[in-house]
Amino acid sequence: MSYLMSNYAPLNVTFIKGSGCYLTDENNDQYLDALCGVAVTGLGHSHPKISKAIQLQAQQLLHTSNWYHIQHQETLAEELCNLAAMDKAFFCNSGAEANEAAIKIVRLHARANNIDEPAILTANQSFHGRTMATLSATGNPKVQAGFSPLVSEFIHVDFNNIEAIKQHESNNNIAAVMLEPIQGESGVIIPSDDYLNQVQEICENNNWLLILDEVQTGIGRTGKMFAHQYNNITPDVLTLAKGLGNGVPIGACLAKGNAAKLLTPGTHGSTFGGNPLVCRTASTVLEIINQEKILDNVNELSNYISLRFSQQLANVDKVKEIRVKGLMIAIELNQDCVQLLQQALDKKLLINITGQSIRLLPPLILTKDQADVMIDTICNLIKDL
Ligand SMILES: Cc1ncc(COP(=O)(O)O)c(C=O)c1O
Numbered sequence: 094m095s096y097l098m099s100n101y102a103p104l105n106v107t108f109i110k111g112s113g114c115y116l117t118d119e120n121n122d123q124y125l126d127a128l129c130g131v132a133v134t135g136l137g138h139s140h141p142k143i144s145k146a147i148q149l150q151a152q153q154l155l156h157t158s159n160w161y162h163i164q165h166q167e168t169l170a171e172e173l174c175n176l177a178a179m180d181k182a183f184f185c186n187s188g189a190e191a192n193e194a195a196i197k198i199v200r201l202h203a204r205a206n207n208i209d210e211p212a213i214l215t216a217n218q219s220f221h222g223r224t225m226a227t228l229s230a231t232g233n234p235k236v237q238a239g240f241s242p243l244v245s246e247f248i249h250v251d252f253n254n255i256e257a258i259k260q261h262e263s264n265n266n267i268a269a270v271m272l273e274p275i276q277g278e279s280g281v282i283i284p285s286d287d288y289l290n291q292v293q294e295i296c297e298n299n300n301w302l303l304i305l306d307e308v309q310t311g312i313g314r315t316g317k318m319f320a321h322q323y324n325n326i327t328p329d330v331l332t333l334a335k336g337l338g339n340g341v342p343i344g345a346c347l348a349k350g351n352a353a354k355l356l357t358p359g360t361h362g363s364t365f366g367g368n369p370l371v372c373r374t375a376s377t378v379l380e381i382i383n384q385e386k387i388l389d390n391v392n393e394l395s396n397y398i399s400l401r402f403s404q405q406l407a408n409v410d411k412v413k414e415i416r417v418k419g420l421m422i423a424i425e426l427n428q429d430c431v432q433l434l435q436q437a438l439d440k441k442l443l444i445n446i447t448g449q450s451i452r453l454l455p456p457l458i459l460t461k462d463q464a465d466v467m468i469d470t471i472c473n474l475i476k477d478l
Contacts, residue, residue: 104438111138114456114463116443127455127467128443132277132309132421135336135457136381143339146377147370156368165372172379173347176318178327181353183346184367188308188334189222191344194361195271195304195330196226198348201355202302203268211268212245213304214261216252220278221271221306230271233279252276253284255291262299269302269330270295274320277309280450281416281423289324302329302352308344309421312336313382313457316392316419336457339378343371387457391419394455398422398464405472412475413449422453424471426478433474442470451475 108116108124114137116124129135136143150165157163170182183194196213203211215221217232228236229243232252237243246266250257261267270292276282289305296303305328310320314336317323321331329352334344344366348355365371381387399417402424406412414425426449433451437444445452451471455464 104435106438113137113139114459122441124438124441124443125463125466125470126443127453128445129336129454129456130340131445132314132335132454133338134340135313136339136378136387137456137458138340140339140381142381143374143377146373147341150370150373153369155370156365158364159362159366163367163369163372165369165376166367169345169367169372169376169379172376173333173345176379177331177347179331179347179349179353181348183348183356183361184372185344185346185363186342186365186371187222187344188306188332189224189227189344190363190366191308191332191334191346192221192227192230192271192304192306193224194346194356195306195332196230197361198330198346198352198355199269199271199302199304201360202352205351205355206268206300208266208268210246210266212264212266213247214250214258214267214270214301215247216272216276217249218252218276218279218282219249219271219273219306220276221273222308252282253288255288255295258292258295262295267299267301269304271304271306273306273308274310274323275315275418275421277421278447280425280447280452281418281421283416283418287324289321290326293324293326293328296329304328304330304332306332308332308334312378313387313391314419314421314454316388316395318382318388320418337375337378338371339374341371341374343367343375345375382457385458390459391457394459394461394464395419397461398468401464401468402472405468406475409472409475411478420453420455420457420459422455423447423450424453424475425450426475428478430475430478433478436474437470440470440474442467444471 219232221227221230232249331347
């Protein structure tokens with residue numbers, strides 16, 4: 094009997110430690126972690142510099158609340174704003190909270206522009222979180238089922254369809270567009286190269302805020318620090334979490350221009366958000382990405398993995414499509430494949446199954462040898478399906 098609520102259905106394995114790209118279970122068996130706790134531990138488990146930063150900060154100061162100046166928060170805000178060409182940062186504890194902050198910024202933007210019933214365009218098949226506002230934003234009826242009445246007003250349009258957005262230009266209630274640059278949870282859905290550029294242009298023409306949810310795609314996952322940097326654009330609001338803390342819970346909502354000025358004292362907050370421990374850890378994450386040339390590794394490995402998967406799976410009928418951007422990888426099959434989750438676990442490989450797609454989010458520090466193990470295991474599992 095478990096005292097935990099039943100909202101998760103965990104696999105029957107308990108990990109007790111991790112090192113680099115591997116996790117170790119209670120029986121001392123090692124697993125190659127090609128999921129990273131869902132795009133979180135990009136720099137691997139127990140990275141010595143991160144462990145050291147956490148240890149030093151834990152010995153010094155964990156928490157004071159945002160009623161006092163927090164130097165590590167100031168430093169991290171500056172680092173992130175410089176990296177993303179943004180003006181201001183707000184820190185919280187998760188991706189959903191980062192998106193909540195973004196949605197509240199939109200409401201204030203709407204008020205400032207005399208829009209009384211603001212609406213946000215979001216995409217079908219998107220995922221923005223599990224709080225009431227973010228599940229309402231999420232374009233997946235399964236996530237929303239049972240939770241009505243939803244927060245209004247989110248209007249869902251097809252992803253990667255610019256006409257679907259243009260159709261709403263005459264709606265004076267629209268205040269923002271909120272998108273993932275690549276849809277992660279729905280199986281690594283990559284839009285056409287200029288989609289985000291076109292969306293940004295429409296937003297600019299209509300005084301709509303462009304919110305990019307880079308909770309999953311941010312912090313090097315796609316081979317650039319932020320996925321939208323492939324488009325040479327900057328959104329008005331950018332949300333981050335997951336890889337930013339490499340395992341410590343941190344979320345960030347960055348904003349530029351007018352959008353950066355809307356949160357004023359009393360309008361938003363978080364007790365834990367941006368405490369010294371998580372901010373120092375996140376600064377260390379950014380330092381490592383820079384010092385250890387992590388993005389170069391992501392890009393090199395991405396090309397290698399993409400090539401090897403397409404070679405090995407070229408004549409396999411069961412494979413419908415292979416989608417790769419950086420180290421976001423999906424292999425979509427023509428059939429259900431949920432059993433591969435357990436089969437991969439039996440082969441000591443951690444993966445995810447999303448619909449009919451095998452989804453891989455391996456560590457950004459993966460080596461070629463480790464990539465080979467991942468690729469060979471997956472290809473064999475698919476062929477035996
Ligand atoms: C794009 C995106 N946004 C938001 C979230 C929610 O993040 P969290 O689970 O940290 O609240 C996720 C989580 O998977 C995500 O992928």
